[in-house]
Amino acid sequence: MVFSQEEVEAHLGRLEGWELEEGRWIVRKFVFSNYMKGIAFVDEVAAISEAFNHHPFITIDYTTVTLRLTSWDEGGITSVDIKEAEQYNEAFEKMRTE
């Protein structure tokens, strides 16, 4: 079920770094200290998204990796997007502290 804008914003309040974009995407930029760390993060993101069978739009601009999530089939943001974003944040924190 698609969340209302208020519901999305309540979830984003607990989700570091993610913002609502154009009312239908949630977006976060992840910045790395070198290029290959960003690529290793993309590999983690890919594995997570395969497990969800729900794939973010990814851009890699040197050391900045941007993820955009939406539920196309539902026409908005759903709990799957929020749960996946949480796992991306956990993967990022884990890489930062390694």
Add this chain to the structure above:
Amino acid sequence: MVFSQEEVEAHLGRLEGWELEEGRWIVRKFVFSNYMKGIAFVDEVAAISEAFNHHPFITIDYTTVTLRLTSWDEGGITSVDIKEAEQYNEAFEKMRTE
């Protein structure tokens, strides 16, 4: 040294799938039969770009990986962009025939 538009187009004539975009990028979309093949290609692209120390702008939209190259410091397309694009094509062909 930056190539003229005519020079870029002459090179692109020998470089399958690449097109000039906005006069200052060369671009190719690579489509894969599944998501993880596209991710494996991005890993190859990353290794090649580290060897050149020249990194393309990458987007991953499910099974479509798009690469954009330009020489920022030179303000246009140079022989480095063309050589790198050739290596990306070779990596793609190799993955396709494996």
